[in-house]
Amino acid sequence: MSASRYPGWESFTFPVGQASADQPVAFCADLSPASVLGGYRRGIVPIPAETEFIRTRNEVLYEDKVAAGAIAIVGGSRDDPYWVAWWSPDPRLLIQGEGVHLGRNVRKRLRRDGLVTSADTAFRRVAEECRAGREPRWLTDSLLGSLAELHTAGWAHSIEVWRGDDLVGGALCMGIGEVLSGDSLFGRHPGGAAIAVADMWARLGVVGGKVIDAQWDSPFLRSLGAAPVAREQYLALLDRSAAPVSLPREALPALRLLPAQP
Structure with a gap:
């Protein structure tokens, strides 16, 4: 499985084979009103990283799952997605x-x-x-x-x-x-x-x-x-x-x- 990338929330689908419910479903740097609303419409809420340390921790913890496609990347390729984790708790x-x-x-x-x-x-x-x-x-x-x-x-x-x-x-x-x-x-x-x-x-x-x-x-x-x-x-x-x-x-x-x- 390879990384899952989407240009925006309109095309997003939940990753297949997600290993654990205790992880975000996506990373997306875009916190504009349109992006936030797009996430909520799909049952997904943003948790931004307040500091560089938290942003780096996101990358260290989840980069392998991103590479495997178990966590999606949403947004442009030039953005640094690890600044915002997007979650959809299950259950x-x-x-x-x-x-x-x-x-x-x-x-x-x-x-x-x-x-x-x-x-x-x-x-x-x-x-x-x-x-x-x-x-x-x-x-x-x-x-x-x-x-x-x-x-x-x-x-x-x-x-x-x-x-x-x-x-x-x-x-x-x-x-x-x-x-x-x-x-x-x-x-x-x-x-x-x-x-x-x-x-x-x-x-x-x-x-x-x-x-x-x-x-x-x-x-x-x-x-x-x-x-x-x-x-x-x-x-x-x-x-x-x-x-x-x-x-x-x-x-x-x-x-x-x-x-x-x-």
Whole structure:
């Protein structure tokens, strides 16, 4: 098998004979808004290298698999692709069906803390909170710049959780048809991140959406009701021709996210 190269995401197909799910599916240096959107439309998310060390580590770890065609190269031959690894986890962690499960402590917070949620009113602030203090920083300036442009175009979204004027929780996500792909979360208040996910689910439902792509497996996301499915099942849910979806933006009491009493 020889190296797999594609000029852009439109022609990309997933590599055959991928040795491990714990590796990227492609390297591509292009972090333009069009490239980022093209990846998301195919269930693929970028993880840029913040430093030369991480870029070199990508090459050392994966150059043999690139040469064998198990990891693709996307973009022009003059680009240095190892600056950005593109991942498509398999299995994929999804929230669907019964939606988000909020634990007892979070439900207590909803009842007593007077929290309010909104969407798409503080995208940059949420993004900065999501990447604050995280090393290595995958949400680089270049990627954030493209996500901000995609936000202006209606593709990328933010969820905000407020306690008064204080932003205490939030999430970033990308909308592809009936799917919101969740990129990052933060919480500076107990339950703030979980409430952001619950609000994302509620607003998605208003516009007819059905699935939150939680991307990466973790005990926290499992506790919210996320469950793994095969990547092929997830890819079948994506509508590559979908137009941007506008989430309801208005500020609403977080108390509404409490599950209905039986």
